[in-house]
Amino acid sequence: MNLATKVFSNILRKKTLALIIGLAAVVLFVSYLELSGVKTGSFLNRAMVFATPLLFGTLGEIYAERSGILNLGIEGMMSTGAAAGILGAFALRSAWAGAAVGMISGALLAFLFAIAVVHLRGMQVPAGLGLFMFGLGLSGVIGVTHAGEKLPYIFTKTPIPVLSDIPVLGEFLFQHVPLVYLALILVPIMWFVLFKTRLGLNIRTVGENPAAADSAGVNVFRTRYLCIILGGALAGLGGAFFSVAWMHYWLEGMTAGWGWVVIALTIFALWNPLGGLLGSLLFGGVHAFQFELQGLGFPIHILGMLPYLVTLITLITLLLFRRRLGAPSALLTSYTRE
Amino acid sequence: MRKPRMEETVVEMKGILKRFPGVLANDHIDFDVKAGEIHALLGENGAGKTTLMNILYGLYKQDEGEICIRGKKVTIKSPKDAIDLGIGMVHQLFKQVPRHTVAANIALASSPDFFFPGSKAKEKILRISEEFGLKVDPDAEVWQLSAAERQKVELLKVLCRGAEILILDEPTSTLTPQGKKGLFSQLKEMKKKGYAIIFITHKLDEVLEISDRCTVLRKGKKVKTTPTSKATKRFLARWMVGREVLFKVKKKTVKKGKIVLEVKKLRVLGDRGETAVKKVSFSIREGEILGIAGIGGSGQGELIEALTGLRKIEEGRLILSGKDMTKASPREFVDAGVAYVPEKRVEVGLVPTMSVKENLILKDYRVPPFSKRVFLNLSAINRSAKEKISRYNVITPSPDTPAGILSGGNIQRLILARETSGEPKLLIVAYPTYGLDVGSVESVRELLLKQRERKSAILLISEDLDEIMTMSDRIAVMYEGKIMGIVNAGEVTREEIGLMMTGTPWREIPNARA
Numbered sequence: 001m002n003l004a005t006k007v008f009s010n011i012l013r014k015k016t017l018a019l020i021i022g023l024a025a026v027v028l029f030v031s032y033l034e035l036s037g038v039k040t041g042s043f044l045n046r047a048m049v050f051a052t053p054l055l056f057g058t059l060g061e062i063y064a065e066r067s068g069i070l071n072l073g074i075e076g077m078m079s080t081g082a083a084a085g086i087l088g089a090f091a092l093r094s095a096w097a098g099a100a101v102g103m104i105s106g107a108l109l110a111f112l113f114a115i116a117v118v119h120l121r122g123m124q125v126p127a128g129l130g131l132f133m134f135g136l137g138l139s140g141v142i143g144v145t146h147a148g149e150k151l152p153y154i155f156t157k158t159p160i161p162v163l164s165d166i167p168v169l170g171e172f173l174f175q176h177v178p179l180v181y182l183a184l185i186l187v188p189i190m191w192f193v194l195f196k197t198r199l200g201l202n203i204r205t206v207g208e209n210p211a212a213a214d215s216a217g218v219n220v221f222r223t224r225y226l227c228i229i230l231g232g233a234l235a236g237l238g239g240a241f242f243s244v245a246w247m248h249y250w251l252e253g254m255t256a257g258w259g260w261v262v263i264a265l266t267i268f269a270l271w272n273p274l275g276g277l278l279g280s281l282l283f284g285g286v287h288a289f290q291f292e293l294q295g296l297g298f299p300i301h302i303l304g305m306l307p308y309l310v311t312l313i314t315l316i317t318l319l320l321f322r323r324r325l326g327a328p329s330a331l332l333t334s335y336t337r338e
Numbered sequence: 339m340r341k342p343r344m345e346e347t348v349v350e351m352k353g354i355l356k357r358f359p360g361v362l363a364n365d366h367i368d369f370d371v372k373a374g375e376i377h378a379l380l381g382e383n384g385a386g387k388t389t390l391m392n393i394l395y396g397l398y399k400q401d402e403g404e405i406c407i408r409g410k411k412v413t414i415k416s417p418k419d420a421i422d423l424g425i426g427m428v429h430q431l432f433k434q435v436p437r438h439t440v441a442a443n444i445a446l447a448s449s450p451d452f453f454f455p456g457s458k459a460k461e462k463i464l465r466i467s468e469e470f471g472l473k474v475d476p477d478a479e480v481w482q483l484s485a486a487e488r489q490k491v492e493l494l495k496v497l498c499r500g501a502e503i504l505i506l507d508e509p510t511s512t513l514t515p516q517g518k519k520g521l522f523s524q525l526k527e528m529k530k531k532g533y534a535i536i537f538i539t540h541k542l543d544e545v546l547e548i549s550d551r552c553t554v555l556r557k558g559k560k561v562k563t564t565p566t567s568k569a570t571k572r573f574l575a576r577w578m579v580g581r582e583v584l585f586k587v588k589k590k591t592v593k594k595g596k597i598v599l600e601v602k603k604l605r606v607l608g609d610r611g612e613t614a615v616k617k618v619s620f621s622i623r624e625g626e627i628l629g630i631a632g633i634g635g636s637g638q639g640e641l642i643e644a645l646t647g648l649r650k651i652e653e654g655r656l657i658l659s660g661k662d663m664t665k666a667s668p669r670e671f672v673d674a675g676v677a678y679v680p681e682k683r684v685e686v687g688l689v690p691t692m693s694v695k696e697n698l699i700l701k702d703y704r705v706p707p708f709s710k711r712v713f714l715n716l717s718a719i720n721r722s723a724k725e726k727i728s729r730y731n732v733i734t735p736s737p738d739t740p741a742g743i744l745s746g747g748n749i750q751r752l753i754l755a756r757e758t759s760g761e762p763k764l765l766i767v768a769y770p771t772y773g774l775d776v777g778s779v780e781s782v783r784e785l786l787l788k789q790r791e792r793k794s795a796i797l798l799i800s801e802d803l804d805e806i807m808t809m810s811d812r813i814a815v816m817y818e819g820k821i822m823g824i825v826n827a828g829e830v831t832r833e834e835i836g837l838m839m840t841g842t843p844w845r846e847i848p849n850a851r852a
Contacts, residue, residue: 197454
């Protein structure tokens with residue numbers, strides 16, 4: 001009993017300590033921003049915009065990995081999504097249509113990947129790398145006709161009434177284009193589906209022990225197809241967000257390796273959509289912060305490195321301190337009955 | 339689904355034929371089960387029992403033959419179809435997700451609810467576990483459970499799905515004697531309620547103890563179906579193996595020599611950084627077999643790896659023939675005369691894609707006669723390979739065949755040929771007969787006893803209590819990394835070992851003669 005209380009108070013103390021350090025860091029950061037003349041609200045607003053494509057990608061990859069499939073081709077699907085999105089927006093004269101086309105292109109690429117790794121039982125890592133290179137090349141081919149051209153059809157900022165008037169928080173979360181809201185709404189929905197519904201239980205079981213799922217009457221193949229294609233659609237949407245909703249033009253290589261950041265964020269999130277939100281915001285924040293520092297005269301190339309450096313450091317720290325992260329047990333294994 | 343009457347034939351399989359590449363796994367097998375009976379399906383490994391049941395459960399599709407359930411002809415394409423027909427299967431390796439709770443594992447199979455399947459299934463689980471006396475905490479995560487409890491979860495899973503036809507694939511292989519007793523009484527309870535139970539096994543005693551009828555398969559063919567009351571152990575064995583089998587190994591008395599291995603207060607960590615072996619001490623003499631019994635995962639694996647230099651020793655000392663080997667590398671252990679027959683034969687015991695003859699010199703390739711300066715002496719390798727293959731009766735198409743394609747028994751004899759031909763001082767064998775057919779079991783045990791007569795010290799790890807009890811001179815029982823007691827093999831009963839395996843130290847067992 002004595003021991004139990006001791007252990008418990010120990011944990012409590014550690015958590016409190018972490019909380020205090022975290023709060024102190026936030027307070028320091030905000031006061032620093034305010035002192036250097038940056039409005040915290042607008043800073044957070046930008047961070048949320050940067051976080052959105054990452055959030056789409058990470059949510060999708062979390063589902064794919066939860067079903068036991070590591071799709072390294074996110075960057076490829078994002079690139080294609082960005083190019084196909086701009087193409088679709090020009091052709092159909094609507095930003096929404098562009099986003100939809102980007103999504104479909106990602107889903108189609110993911111479908112090819114699914115055939116390779118689920119049906120043909122190919123190795124997931126080389127297949128994913130192949131998908132990355134294919135998607136990257138494809139984006140160049142289809143995007144070239146509209147490269148650098150300004151897109152006239154864009155999303156309009158739709159502040160949410162009442163909520164957007166809250167100081168700081170309103171600017172942070174409620175003064176955005178609709179796609180940002182979509183990403184934010186997806187977080188609790190995808191969390192709920194994954195952990196509180198039968199579909200989620202099926203997905204998680206397929207990723208932990210496909211033989212158990214099969215034996216219980218769950219269709220392992222169909223579940224994995226569903227998750228991979230969902231992941232591809234969201235990655236494509238994330239890519240389209242770059243070109244259609246954020247920059248309003250397309251340039252080759254504009255996704256700049258953020259698809260790889262998604263892979264890291266999925267681990268950082270511990271395969272949980274809520275963690276995906278946290279990680280995306282952290283990365284988006286660092287990315288926004290580098291622009292502030294640029295204004296203060298820091299060398300631009302070192303700053304450009306910052307987001308990736310932060311990703312690397314978080315991942316290493318995480319891997320060092322959590323021996324067992326709790327990755328889905330069947331990740332990277334293909335399934336067959338015989 | 340209507341409740342079948344007692345004695346009604348609920349499953350009828352006619353002329354089932356199933357081919358795998360190069361093998362005829364089921365050759366026109368007829369099989370039937372009645373409601374309210376336990377029907378044992380007996381056969382050696384590879385006889386086709388599991389294949390036949392996987393067909394009934396929809397995991398495989400038969401090439402020929404038909405299946406009738408409750409008199410109606412059916413096609414079973416997937417486990418889902420089988421579940422809908424009221425068939426449930428408890429697999430040999432539990433199909434469970436260790437990280438999910440018991441309720442989530444069961445809900446996966448049976449929940450009709452889209453939202454909150456885990457928490458909504460709890461009520462049903464509690465009701466059914468009450469009815470059949472299968473007590474398990476639905477909120478516990480599966481990795482926390484013992485093998486017996488996991489078995490209960492598997493049974494509950496099947497019952498919650500509403501199955502009335504139960505297939506149990508070697509359900510006792512991971513259970514203690516007490517766990518087995520519990521399972522058998524639960525099965526008898528189900529039988530009384532009109533469930534049809536198919537019990538796959540290769541253990542003759544279990545057939546005689548629990549079943550009403552039994553069907554014997556051999557090499558994919560049905561040998562016989564008979565009421566168990568008319569069968570004897572000798573007949574069953576002859577039908578199963580196709581010849582007479584001796585049930586007793588002849589163990590000569592061997593005079594024990596000097597102490598070969600001495601282990602003092604060993605502490606070893608497991609893969610997750612937990613202490614897997616806790617202050618374990620024992621010794622083995624020349625010509626002695628020390629058996630280590632225990633439920634799988636009680637620290638035996640980590641102990642063996644520490645004794646072969648594969649795992650770091652955190653505390654304690656390891657002395658081999660008077661020499662301190664606590665910090666020695668695997669090669670130093672090999673050079674000191676320690677031979678090792680690992681649990682994972684194909685993964686650890688050999689290189690499956692390399693040839694038989696190459697596998698035979700994995701430990702000696704760098705010493706004469708097999709090595710000539712930087713070259714291999716192929717003629718010496720070939721000669722020695724041929725000699726060992728015939729001496730150890732390894733059945734292989736040629737010495738150049740990849741070792742991985744041999745059958746289990748031949749792989750084990752191949753490993754034993756490599757490990758024992760060098761006259762080892764200490765032979766460590768882990769689960770030497772697990773998964774082997776009766777014939778191979780005999781030959782492997784004889785080889786081990788021969789080694790004992792040659793004055794090797796032998797450490798035998800096994801989950802098969804019969805094997806431990808017949809082979810060992812002394813028996814140590816491990817539980818959660820600790821040794822519960824070391825006793826002479828002649829002075830202990832199965833029940834006492836079972837108690838030690840579940841955590842009762844020897845000195846606390848009533849009537850213990852210690």
